[in-house]
Amino acid sequence: MEEWVAHPTEHTALDEVIPCVEPATANESLYRSRQVTFELVNVVNQVITNVSNRNFPPQLTPLYYNQSGPLMPLLCNPFTPDLRDRNCSRGEVTLDNATQVWKKYECQSTTVSGGAEICATVGRVTPSIYGQMTAGVTVSQGLYQYGPFLIQLQDCTFVRDTFTTINQGYCPGLERYSKWVYVGLVMVSLAVMLSLIFWVIYARERRHRVYSKQHQPYPVEDKPAATVPGA
Known part of the structure; x- marks a missing residue:
């Protein structure tokens, strides 16, 4: 583990279980995730600006769905066109609270001839449009919040930092206690x-004693007297 942390680009045994990509590939993935987030937020804001916050005449279906009432706030784009970090402008809603704020601008809808959905009450978006905008916000929020972490997993930065913490904080004590356990097992x-x-x-000594006792010769005085034939 220590070898892999010190030389992450060299081939080690951990490469078989922790495949890592090159830093350039990881940076490209991060760039693409920011690009997708930027484009999704732009699409949602274009719908708000060009459709939801406009008052079209009834003849311009499907742009007209009887939208009315206060204007919806725009969604804060966390990135600039060159994909740098951007601060939200005043009046914009963030990715965290956009769906809750926009819920107030949702109207109750009804379906007319042709299957078109129009607002029956005051509101700027129908339930179906609100659902599509919510889906876009959810995807953008996921990429924005978890994209950097996923990139760290991809290039093994997170794993390397974790292994470094374990190696520096726990391995010395673990190594010491492991030696004690090893010495104890040896003893x-x-x-x-x-x-x-x-x-x-x-066991050998005991068996030898038993054998010697069984084959010990009788003493001379203990030998039985010899009998003379015919006596």
Whole structure:
């Protein structure tokens, strides 16, 4: 692990389980995620500016759906056209609260001949248009909030930082305790091995004593008297 953290571009055993991309590829992915976020926010704002906040005559269907009431605020684009970070302007809603704010501008709709949906009450967006705008905000918010983190996973920056923290904060103690455990296991192994050796010696000695006792010759005085044939 320490080798991989120190040399992330070199081939190590961790490459098989943690495939990483080149930094240039990761930067390109980050650039594309910002570009998609910028374009999605622009599309939503164009709908608000050119459709929802306009009062069209009834003849201009489908641009006309009886939209009325206060104008909807625009969505804050977190990036400039050159994809740098951008601060929100006054009156814009952020990706975090846009759906809640726009909910106030949703009208109750009804379906007319031809399947067109028009507002039956005051409002700037129909439920279907509001749903499409909410979907765009959800995608943009996901890319904006989680894109950088996903890029860190892609180029293994997050994994490398995590391994560095583990290596610096936990490995010294873990290594010390592992040595203690290893020494303890060695001592237990030696004790078991010595016990087996002593048991083998004891068993052989005991068997030798039993054998010697069984084959010990009788003393002369204890031998039975010889019998004479025909006596």
